[in-house]
Each structure stands twice: as structure tokens, then as C-alpha cells.
Amino acid sequence: MSTEEQIQQAEHHFPCDTCGADLRFDPAQGQMVCAHCGHIESLDQGPWAAAKIRELDFNTALKGDLPAPEMEETRVSSCPNCAAEVAFDPNVHAKECPFCATPVVTDTGTHRHIKPRAVLPFALDERTAHDAMNDWLGSLWFAPNGLQDYARKGRKMDGIYVPYWTYDADTTSRYTGERGTVYYQTRQVMRDGKPTTVRVAKVRWRAARGQVARFFDDVLVLASKSLPKRFTDGLAPWDLAALEPYTPEYLAGFRAEGYAVTLEQGFIEARAIMDATIRRDIKFDIGGDRQRVHRVDTQIRDVTFKHILLPVWLAAYKYRGETYRFVVNGRTGKVQGERPYSAIKIALAAIVGLSVAAAVGYFYAMNQ
Numbered sequence: 001m002s003t004e005e006q007i008q009q010a011e012h013h014f015p016c017d018t019c020g021a022d023l024r025f026d027p028a029q030g031q032m033v034c035a036h037c038g039h040i041e042s043l044d045q046g047p048w049a050a051a052k053i054r055e056l057d058f059n060t061a062l063k064g065d066l067p068a069p070e071m072e073e074t075r076v077s078s079c080p081n082c083a084a085e086v087a088f089d090p091n092v093h094a095k096e097c098p099f100c101a102t103p104v105v106t107d108t109g110t111h112r113h114i115k116p117r118a119v120l121p122f123a124l125d126e127r128t129a130h131d132a133m134n135d136w137l138g139s140l141w142f143a144p145n146g147l148q149d150y151a152r153k154g155r156k157m158d159g160i161y162v163p164y165w166t167y168d169a170d171t172t173s174r175y176t177g178e179r180g181t182v183y184y185q186t187r188q189v190m191r192d193g194k195p196t197t198v199r200v201a202k203v204r205w206r207a208a209r210g211q212v213a214r215f216f217d218d219v220l221v222l223a224s225k226s227l228p229k230r231f232t233d234g235l236a237p238w239d240l241a242a243l244e245p246y247t248p249e250y251l252a253g254f255r256a257e258g259y260a261v262t263l264e265q266g267f268i269e270a271r272a273i274m275d276a277t278i279r280r281d282i283k284f285d286i287g288g289d290r291q292r293v294h295r296v297d298t299q300i301r302d303v304t305f306k307h308i309l310l311p312v313w314l315a316a317y318k319y320r321g322e323t324y325r326f327v328v329n330g331r332t333g334k335v336q337g338e339r340p341y342s343a344i345k346i347a348l349a350a351i352v353g354l355s356v357a358a359a360v361g362y363f364y365a366m367n368q
Helices: 003-011 058-062 126-138 145-153 229-234 263-286 343-366
Strands: 023-026 031-034 071-078 085-087 094-096 103-105 110-114 158-191 194-222 290-319 322-329 335-337
Touching: 058 263, 058 290, 126 290, 126 322, 126 335, 158 263, 194 229, 194 263, 194 290, 229 322, 229 335, 263 290
Parallel strands: none
Antiparallel strands: 023 031, 071 085, 071 110, 094 103, 158 194, 158 290, 290 322, 322 335
16 A cells, blocks of 8 residues: 555545535535535445445454455554544644654654444534533533533534444353252240240352353444543444444544554453353353352354444533543434542532531421
């Protein structure tokens, strides 16, 4: 791939057939729209319209044997603070990181990675996402008024496609354990100097063994390290049934983050998710009132994966020396972020609370 091709791929420019300005993907219309003349181009046409989302073989990828068309190179910049891998236009040499508001000087490196297989397009525009963030901030009792005002009047939010892995696998698990049955015995105890009959729960255990099977479909693992996982986990659920085959047109007007969690690292987390589900399946299979699981031997077959991009609106604000980050699910409007606290509001609440307690105590004493 030539340098010129790499740059064009990173920029994702699509000229309008009418006026030559850049087309942008419009979440409200789900089409490519020219901000200059208003011309609309449908995404239901072109070679990608009939494309299907296809899984890739996990073991083939680990060996580095994926076909060349499944790989790509993009020009990226690494944030020194949060380690985000974000593609910037090559003519931009300095910019704030959209994930943490840290000044970033772009480098000249390239990121060779597995191409995205699918994308979940933005369904909410920036204005709607901004309103959702403001409503969320307004619901926080102890948030500083200054930050709320700053966020309302601040810069626009950044639309970011965040990388994820999904994994499919067929599993069969043999187990050994125990099934517990609860029964009750009565006994005499002394209470207040008097004999009292009570029921005491006991558990009768017997050995159990068996086999469970489960096919896992689209186990979702975050492939980014730039945002706290509690933020991205809090944006779930994602409507993965609405995934579209990847085409760069969906990225027009947005940014895409390169994955920082490798395919193999992501599978370790996916396996932990699978193992927890298998353990629940085993307990259900054992039955009874209580269960003990002693040993699990899982065979995993036909592991496949895909690299997907999920839509997030993001705002990072510097306020009184602190960075506050807020993320909005680009499909549902669900909001997560750093919870800011106002020392003044907390102090006033404490004073009001003490005053109310003192007043209640005074009236109680007067009525005695």
C-alpha cells in the first residue's frame, strides 16, 4: 500500500457528486449527506449493499495467516496520557486527544491491523447526544454548577467509533461436583431462661457429574484501553443484531480508534465470560437446593471472531485543572462518565442536614 493510499484511507473523504464538498454520514437519515449543498447519497447502493458480515478463523489469525485483504494500515497518533490510538488527518500536526483532552502531537507511524468486519452506525446526532449528557449532568445533585454550564456551552462532542472484538465458539464441558438438598431438624434451645423449639437447616450432599454444551455467539470484548472499562460496560447493551457490513462511508465525518487490545488478549477475557456462563449452566444441570462444582473440563471448538466498531459520542473537558470525560451510546443515548463533586454543595448539604437534625431534636425535646 502506498503512502498516498494510506493517507486517503485514514481520511475517509467522499466527494459530493453535485458540488465536490465532503459527504458525511448523517445518523438521523442513515445516509451520506453533503453539508454544503444538501445532496443525499444512499448507502443502499454500491458493492457493499449485498455484502455479508463474515466471521474469521481465530487460529488462522493467531498464526498470522489471514489473507492480505483482511489487513490494513492506517496513520495513527498515540496519546501519551490515555494510550488512545486515534487516526488523524495527515495535515493535522497538533490536536487535543478526544478521550482525555490531552494535547497530542501527531506522529508519522502507521498501525497495521485486522480490518473491521462490521460497524454499528450512529443513530443519534451530536445535538441529541449533547442533550443526553446535559440531562445526565443535571441529575447529579453534587455536580459543580460551573462544570454543568461549561459543558452546556462547551465544544461539540466527538463522534468516535470504538473498537471491539466478538468471539464465537462451540463448547462442551464435563464436570464433577455435588448436589445439596436442604432439610430441617428441630432442637431445643434456651431463650430468656425458657426451652424453645427451633428448626435448623441442614444440607445433605451427594456426588454429581455430567456434561453441558453451549454455543457462544458474539461474546463482546472491548479492544480499547483509552476509556475506563466501567464507562464502556455501562453503555451496554448494544443492539448487535443491527450491525452492518463494514464500509468506510459510515466513518465519514467521524473518527475511528485503532484497537489496543490484541486478538489473543481479547480472547482471554472472552474465555472468562464463557467460563462464568458455563459454570452457571453446570449449577443448573446439577439442580437441587445447593451446588458445589469441583472440576470442569471444557473443550472449545470452531473459534471465530470479527473486529467491529461501535458508536460513542465523547466529550472531555478540562475544568479547574481536572479532566472530566463523558460518553454517550451513539444508538441509545445512555450516558456514563466521571462523576464530579462540588465541595461547596456538599458542605451546604451537610449544614442543611445538621440544621434539620437540630430542629427535629429541639421540637422533640420541647414535646417531652
